[in-house]
Amino acid sequence: MADMPDLLIQTLWDGFVAGMLYALIALGFVLIFKASGVFNFAQGIMVVFAALTLVGLHEFGINAWLALLLTLGVMLVLAVAVERVVLRPLVNQPDIILFMATIGLTYALIGLGEFIFGGNPKVMITEELFLPRGSIDLNVFGGFVSLQKLDIAAAVIAFVMIAALSLFFQYTRIGRALRAVADSHKAALSVGISLEQIWVIVWFTAGVVALITGIMWGARSDVSFALQIIALKALPVLILGGFTSVPGAIVGGLIIGIGEKVGEFYWGPLLGKGIEAWLAYMIALTFLLFRPQGLFGEKIIERI
Amino acid sequence: MFYREAGQFKTSYYADQAIFPILQDRIGVAVILFVAFTLPLVASDFFVGSVMIPFLVFSLAAIGLNILTGYTGLISLGTGAFMGVGAYACYKLTTIFPNVPIVVHILSAGFFSAAIGVIFGLPSLRIKGFYLAVATLAAQFFLQWCFVRIPWLYNNNASGAIEVPVRTLMGIDVTGANATPEVRYYLILAIVVGMTWVASNLVHGRIGRQWMAVRDMDIAAELIGIRLLNTKLLAFAVSSFYCGVAGAVMMFLWYGGGEAADAFNINQSFNILFMVIIGGLGSLIGSFFGAAFISSFPTLLKFGLPLIGIHIGSASVEHLTHFAIGALIIAFLIVEPHGLARLWQIAKQKLRVWPFPY
Numbered sequence: 001m002a003d004m005p006d007l008l009i010q011t012l013w014d015g016f017v018a019g020m021l022y023a024l025i026a027l028g029f030v031l032i033f034k035a036s037g038v039f040n041f042a043q044g045i046m047v048v049f050a051a052l053t054l055v056g057l058h059e060f061g062i063n064a065w066l067a068l069l070l071t072l073g074v075m076l077v078l079a080v081a082v083e084r085v086v087l088r089p090l091v092n093q094p095d096i097i098l099f100m101a102t103i104g105l106t107y108a109l110i111g112l113g114e115f116i117f118g119g120n121p122k123v124m125i126t127e128e129l130f131l132p133r134g135s136i137d138l139n140v141f142g143g144f145v146s147l148q149k150l151d152i153a154a155a156v157i158a159f160v161m162i163a164a165l166s167l168f169f170q171y172t173r174i175g176r177a178l179r180a181v182a183d184s185h186k187a188a189l190s191v192g193i194s195l196e197q198i199w200v201i202v203w204f205t206a207g208v209v210a211l212i213t214g215i216m217w218g219a220r221s222d223v224s225f226a227l228q229i230i231a232l233k234a235l236p237v238l239i240l241g242g243f244t245s246v247p248g249a250i251v252g253g254l255i256i257g258i259g260e261k262v263g264e265f266y267w268g269p270l271l272g273k274g275i276e277a278w279l280a281y282m283i284a285l286t287f288l289l290f291r292p293q294g295l296f297g298e299k300i301i302e303r304i
Numbered sequence: 305m306f307y308r309e310a311g312q313f314k315t316s317y318y319a320d321q322a323i324f325p326i327l328q329d330r331i332g333v334a335v336i337l338f339v340a341f342t343l344p345l346v347a348s349d350f351f352v353g354s355v356m357i358p359f360l361v362f363s364l365a366a367i368g369l370n371i372l373t374g375y376t377g378l379i380s381l382g383t384g385a386f387m388g389v390g391a392y393a394c395y396k397l398t399t400i401f402p403n404v405p406i407v408v409h410i411l412s413a414g415f416f417s418a419a420i421g422v423i424f425g426l427p428s429l430r431i432k433g434f435y436l437a438v439a440t441l442a443a444q445f446f447l448q449w450c451f452v453r454i455p456w457l458y459n460n461n462a463s464g465a466i467e468v469p470v471r472t473l474m475g476i477d478v479t480g481a482n483a484t485p486e487v488r489y490y491l492i493l494a495i496v497v498g499m500t501w502v503a504s505n506l507v508h509g510r511i512g513r514q515w516m517a518v519r520d521m522d523i524a525a526e527l528i529g530i531r532l533l534n535t536k537l538l539a540f541a542v543s544s545f546y547c548g549v550a551g552a553v554m555m556f557l558w559y560g561g562g563e564a565a566d567a568f569n570i571n572q573s574f575n576i577l578f579m580v581i582i583g584g585l586g587s588l589i590g591s592f593f594g595a596a597f598i599s600s601f602p603t604l605l606k607f608g609l610p611l612i613g614i615h616i617g618s619a620s621v622e623h624l625t626h627f628a629i630g631a632l633i634i635a636f637l638i639v640e641p642h643g644l645a646r647l648w649q650i651a652k653q654k655l656r657v658w659p660f661p662y
Binding site for chain 2: 239243
């Protein structure tokens with residue numbers, strides 16, 4: 001039996017990796033929501049945009065590491081531009097208006113990305129960035145499991161990022177300022193926190209997270225605009241974990257990732273395949289009915 | 305000077321609440337209707353078929369979404385899917401009952417869509433805002449999956465697409481290859497005019513006021529005795545009804561069949577959301593403005609840019625459209641959150657006091 005793949009554990013592992021990657025995208029959302037109260041629909045396209053910029057710059061003949069630095073620069077410019085053009089004029093507007101503005105931002109970025117880099121899928125530069133290739137076969141009791149080295153790297157990086165960001169939010173001065181801004185723009189302004197600075201910092205951080213996510217997703221498949229649909233999977237993750245919780249993003253990501261893969265593997269054939277497309281949303285929707293604020297979310301108290 | 309009532313002569317609430325209080329407005333509406341109904345006599349088939357029909361279909365869908373998002377404040381990203389439900393319901397109905405007039409099918413398809421809309425609207429009591437947006441995304445992806453994976457919905461045919469059968473109304477072909485653009489245009493126009501009239505009565509009446517109260521502050525609305533669940537579900541039902549009819553009309557009278565999974569995907573949902581935002585949240589006339597703007601924008605770019613001497617390929621036009629629409633959304637949200645409808649209102653107000661600005 002030792003030659004047979006162990007399907008359950010393999011599925012669990014696939015789910016785990018997918019969950020980690022969902023968690024990374026969700027992390028970008030959480031960062032911005034936690035630090036500015038903006039529900040950033042554009043996080044998905046930021047992932048694509050960052051990865052495209054990296055690959056595009058490399059195609060122009062720029063060294064991979066230099067391209068990485070330049071991409072970081074582009075994300076900083078993007079953060080400043082978003083703050084100047086979109087957020088500053090919309091201070092104190094209802095959340096839903098800001099949400100719609102980020103949908104507008106999504107389309108603007110899609111157009112811009114297509115305009116500069118073309119609409120065709122590109123191959124991520126994995127070797128140049130020293131990302132591991134190939135796979136390891138592990139013997140477990142039921143059979144063997146094949147683990148992509150890249151996936152292991154992705155999981156490790158995701159875990160480190162998430163740990164670092166939770167510490168950052170909890171224990172640093174800027175982290176506290178970010179949380180203050182999320183609570184109330186007005187109150188934060190009145191105690192001398194610079195809204196502009198905070199927004200640039202947080203959008204830049206989200207841009208960095210987007211870049212890392214983009215590299216990881218891009219290495220597994222191609223870098224293309226189709227990725228942003230996958231990025232929408234981060235929304236159910238957020239709902240499960242709660243919009244304001246960094247650990248919530250990771251737990252939600254794992255639940256969604258594993259639930260989705262296991263669901264597809266065991267029930268997919270019964271229902272006619274492809275239930276991955278909506279299973280995550282259905283899990284989240286059912287969950288919402290029992291605990292509207294998510295696993296780690298803050299309970300919303302409303303007053304008139 | 306000409307566009308004004310000469311003093312306040314209203315003696316009844318009925319007159320005071322008139323939707324078009326000024327005579328010129330009433331004449332204007334009559335003229336617009338007259339032009340709309342005589343248009344096919346003067347315009348080319350191309351104009352009627354590729355400009356006016358899409359515009360009317362999108363207007364209907366935009367009215368649907370506007371009722372939900374603009375009037376009731378519930379954001380929805382599942383419009384495309386609800387349109388799809390209408391299209392498939394109409395397809396099933398017309399193949400099961402081939403002898404019933406197609407108009408009946410189109411309108412009853414709306415009821416199926418409304419029922420699905422209510423099901424996905426059920427969580428709206430407990431969840432709101434972004435959470436609800438995600439719930440409607442669930443509808444979008446689930447329904448889209450159903451359209452592809454449930455063969456019963458497209459009658460098990462090999463292509464997996466809707467094949468619109470030929471249906472006649474009073475001896476004239478209205479669907480299928482032989483239906484002329486004029487016939488289809490008139491049918492759509494009649495549906496749009498009728499449903500706009502109904503929508504106008506709904507939003508100006510008791511139900512509309514309840515919707516707006518829920519939008520402005522749902523807890524306060526609950527305190528003054530509006531039943532939240534009923535009101536929200538009604539908004540979902542009416543909105544989905546409109547979207548469903550729009551979807552059925554789109555498939556049967558415009559596309560003439562095809563891959564519904566593509567026509568009703570999430571981009572369609574965004575498209576209609578953009579129409580509502582640019583046209584004006586919470587405004588019926590805004591739905592028309594938005595639909596006209598968004599549905600004609602790519603064409604304008606395609607034919608307008610060469611006129612002013614810029615030559616770009618068709619792929620670039622698409623990219624440019626994405627970018628421009630995204631930028632416009634942001635610009636409108638910042639500068640004029642109430643959209644084109646508000647600009648129209650300002651223009652009318654200025655005209656009303658002209659030539660004395662105060």
